[in-house]
Amino acid sequence: MDKTFKIVLLLLAISLIAFLVMGCSKQAAKTDSDKSGGYQKITASAVKSRLDKGEQLIIVDVRTKEEYDDGHIPKSLLIPYDEIEVKAASLLPDKNAAIIVYCRTGRRSEIAAKSLLKLGYTNVADMGAISDWKYGLEK
Numbered sequence: 001m002d003k004t005f006k007i008v009l010l011l012l013a014i015s016l017i018a019f020l021v022m023g024c025s026k027q028a029a030k031t032d033s034d035k036s037g038g039y040q041k042i043t044a045s046a047v048k049s050r051l052d053k054g055e056q057l058i059i060v061d062v063r064t065k066e067e068y069d070d071g072h073i074p075k076s077l078l079i080p081y082d083e084i085e086v087k088a089a090s091l092l093p094d095k096n097a098a099i100i101v102y103c104r105t106g107r108r109s110e111i112a113a114k115s116l117l118k119l120g121y122t123n124v125a126d127m128g129a130i131s132d133w134k135y136g137l138e139k
Contacts, residue, residue, distance in 0.1 A: 039113040042125040044132040047100055058092060060084075060101045062112040063130075067104060071137035073130070081108040084115050095121045102127040 050057060061072045062081035072078070079087050081103065092099065099121060103109040106128035113126040127133075 039117055039124040039126055042100060042127050044127055044134065047125075047127055047133075048135050050098075056098065058097050058099045060092075060099060060112070061130075062101050062103045062108050069139065071130075071139050073102065073133055074136070074138045076102075079112075081112040081115070084112050085119065088116060088119055088121070092116075092121070095119075096123055097121075098123045098125070100125050100127050102130050102133070104131075105129050 047057065047059070059073050059076040061068050061076045061078050062084065063072075063078075064080055065078060068076075068078045077091060079091055099116060101109040101112045101116070101124065103112070106126070109126045109128055113124050116124045130137075
């Protein structure tokens with residue numbers, strides 16, 4: 001009985017180790033998938049820093065025309081969030097370009113970022129609210 005008990009215990013230990021190893025690999029694969037399938041959040045200061053370094057960024061204001069006319073980040077492109085799926089192909093032809101989206105509070109920019117990903121854009125970041133931009137606006 002002692003020998004049988006030891007064999008059963010050994011098989012249980014091996015099964016437990018195999019289960020743990022397989023569980024860890026599946027989690028790692030899921031994490032990698034989540035990273036590549038989602039958009040990034042980015043701060044206004046990080047956007048400013050990248051612009052100051054000369055990076056080519058396409059900054060997209062997804063608010064209304066009226067909000068844009070009241071003040072927007074210099075050189076930003078207006079594409080209201082509810083028109084992005086229709087206008088993106090013509091206004092944003094490079095699906096690998098670095099695109100930063102923003103709005104008034106962050107709600108519309110999140111929707112726009114998800115829409116761009118759905119359309120096949122690969123390098124999308126959401127800055128969130130324009131109120132975080134402390135570097136001057138254009139009218």
